[in-house]
Amino acid sequence: DVTSEPSMETSGDLQPVSHIDVPEWPSTWISMCSPMSGYLCSSLGSGLLRAVNVSILMQRFGGGLANSAGNNQNYSLSKEVQQIDDFISHTWQTGRWVKFLTLCMVYNLNAATAASWLAALVVFVLELDAVSVLPKTIEMQVLHGGESYCALRGYWTILICPIVFLTFALFWTSLWRSPMVFMDKWCIHQTNPALKTAGILRLAGFLRHTERLVVLWTPEYLNRLWCSYELATWIYLGKSNTCFVPVNLAAFVVTWNFGVFVFFALSLFVSALQVASGSLVFVIILLYVAMLPPLLAACVQWCVRDLVKLSDQLATFSVQSARCFCCDVGHVDPLTKRSIPCDRQLVHRALEERFVACAGATSLEGDPATSHLDFFDGLVRNLVVAHLQPFGYYRLPYSLAVTMASPCVW
Numbered sequence: 001d002v003t004s005e006p007s008m009e010t011s012g013d014l015q016p017v018s019h020i021d022v023p024e025w026p027s028t029w030i031s032m033c034s035p036m037s038g039y040l041c042s043s044l045g046s047g048l049l050r051a052v053n054v055s056i057l058m059q060r061f062g063g064g065l066a067n068s069a070g071n072n073q074n075y076s077l078s079k080e081v082q083q084i085d086d087f088i089s090h091t092w093q094t095g096r097w098v099k100f101l102t103l104c105m106v107y108n109l110n111a112a113t114a115a116s117w118l119a120a121l122v123v124f125v126l127e128l129d130a131v132s133v134l135p136k137t138i139e140m141q142v143l144h145g146g147e148s149y150c151a152l153r154g155y156w157t158i159l160i161c162p163i164v165f166l167t168f169a170l171f172w173t174s175l176w177r178s179p180m181v182f183m184d185k186w187c188i189h190q191t192n193p194a195l196k197t198a199g200i201l202r203l204a205g206f207l208r209h210t211e212r213l214v215v216l217w218t219p220e221y222l223n224r225l226w227c228s229y230e231l232a233t234w235i236y237l238g239k240s241n242t243c244f245v246p247v248n249l250a251a252f253v254v255t256w257n258f259g260v261f262v263f264f265a266l267s268l269f270v271s272a273l274q275v276a277s278g279s280l281v282f283v284i285i286l287l288y289v290a291m292l293p294p295l296l297a298a299c300v301q302w303c304v305r306d307l308v309k310l311s312d313q314l315a316t317f318s319v320q321s322a323r324c325f326c327c328d329v330g331h332v333d334p335l336t337k338r339s340i341p342c343d344r345q346l347v348h349r350a351l352e353e354r355f356v357a358c359a360g361a362t363s364l365e366g367d368p369a370t371s372h373l374d375f376f377d378g379l380v381r382n383l384v385v386a387h388l389q390p391f392g393y394y395r396l397p398y399s400l401a402v403t404m405a406s407p408c409v410w
Contacts, residue, residue, distance in 0.1 A: 048202060049209055050187040051085070051180035052078040054107055055173040062100030068092040068325065069335060070190030078186045084209055085179035086243075089230045090216040092325065094247055101250035102216050104169050105400075106243060107178065109253075112168035113403045119164040120157050120410050127154040158265050161410040181214075182206050184226075193341065200346055204233050212241040218248075219306050222313045225324040228380055229347055235383045248306055252299040253404060259296065260407040317380045319351070319373050351376050 056077050057064060064074070090099065126133040136152035168175075187206070188199035199206075203226075207213070213234045221227045234242070324343045333340050352372045 047080055048199060049081060049084070049206065050078040051081045051182055052186040053173075053178050054086070054103065054181045055178045056186070057088075057181070057183060058100060058103055058107075058170075058173060061170075062096050062103065064185065065099045066096040068185055070185040070188075072191060074186050075189050075191075081180055082209075083211065084182050084206065086181040086212050086214045087207055087210040087230070087234075088181050088183045088214045088216065089227055089234075090183075091218060091220050091224045091227055093220050093224070094216065094218050098247045098251060099216060101254060102245055102247045105250045105253060106214060106245055108169045108172040109403055110399055111172040111176070112165045113399070113406055115168045116161045116165040116406055117409060120161050123154075123156045123160055127156060153268075155268055157410045158268055161406075162261060165406065182210065197341070197346065200343070201350060203230065204237070207234050207237060207239070210234075210239075212243060213239065214243045215245065217244060217246050217310075219309045219313070222310075222317055222380075223323055225319065225322040225344060225347055228317065228319060228322055229351075231384055232376065232380045236379060246303055246307060248299070248303045249400075252296070252303055253400065255299050256296055256404050257407055260404075261410070264407055264410070314381050314384055317377055319347075319376050319380070320370070348373065 088103075123134065125131060127136060134154055134156045136154040172178075184199075189195035207230065213231070215221070215231065222231075324347075326340050326343050329340075331340055331342060332338070
């Protein structure tokens with residue numbers, strides 16, 4: 001029973017967004033929405049604006065990402081800030097490991113790639129005959145001009161570069177200054193009903209003070225009440241700095257890099273054995289051609305198939321049918337067996353206070369009692385798709401392509 005909900009009335013410290021750049025959005029709706037933008041920029045009370053170091057989320061290989069059950073210790077790990085670097089929008093239905101890998105890809109992968117390439121360059125120089133710091137011990141037969149020569153080859157890059165890459169990919173945020181991020185389990189009090197309600201009702205305030213929205217997308221994302229609310233509010237605030245990351249992409253990158261690296265490592269291992277015949281090398285290459293490409297193709301199909309669902313989800317989105325944890329468990333905490341308040345009521349109330357005037361002025365068809373919810377549905381269907389399309393969510397980022405080429409460079 002939550003009775004201490006904070007007031008959502010406007011006050012002098014609220015600063016409405018003066019401009020919302022929305023392509024192909026009905027101008028009459030924008031003109032009606034703009035005066036209401038002040039509600040979306042709700043001010044935060046003292047101590048509410050909190051963030052947590054992203055390295056804390058990734059401790060114990062993302063152990064804290066396994067479930068949404070928070071406690072006072074989680075809350076104590078966050079601290080008051082003036083500005084949040086990233087707001088991580090995700091679903092708790094997403095598995096811990098794939099979420100951890102995705103965070104590694106977002107925050108550590110560029111550093112890991114750069115470090116492994118630099119390590120490869122350093123090792124290459126140290127293996128040069130003029131330097132000869134690292135010995136070459138693998139003999140290889142090289143054909144040149146119809147004659148066979150014995151050449152020496154080093155194996156240090158195959159040993160050192162993957163270790164450097166994995167170290168940076170897993171621990172870079174712990175080794176260097178990492179961004180301060182918002183994640184509900186750490187930044188909204190989970191055991192104090194009054195503080196929890198205050199944080200939930202002021203999510204727009206958190207988003208207002210955030211530099212970038214990081215969306216860990218899965219096919220379940222838009223089916224969750226809070227996720228759709230966060231994404232639509234971010235866009236409605238006029239913000240555009242969004243990192244849209246399908247979590248399946250992380251699994252694809254891991255599969256690709258591991259498969260290519262193993263192929264090169266096995267090839268070098270076979271060369272080290274000085275196998276006279278090429279039969280073993282042929283078998284390895286045959287297995288590689290037979291097994292790895294189909295596996296990679298399956299990963300690509302997995303990613304693309306999920307992304308195709310996004311357009312269908314946007315076309316049929318309805319906030320009234322979106323799911324939330326409290327309703328899924330019958331408003332009884334499965335761990336403590338205590339009753340929990342309904343998040344849906346909180347979200348619907350916030351949407352009513354923000355959009356009821358807009359919905360009434362746009363003459364939307366349907367039940368007047370739910371017109372503000374219909375208005376929000378239109379906001380998600382139109383603004384979200386217009387916002388995500390410029391990001392090219394079917395394209396592979398160039399930086400990711402460079403990372404996937406790393407095993408070849410090593």
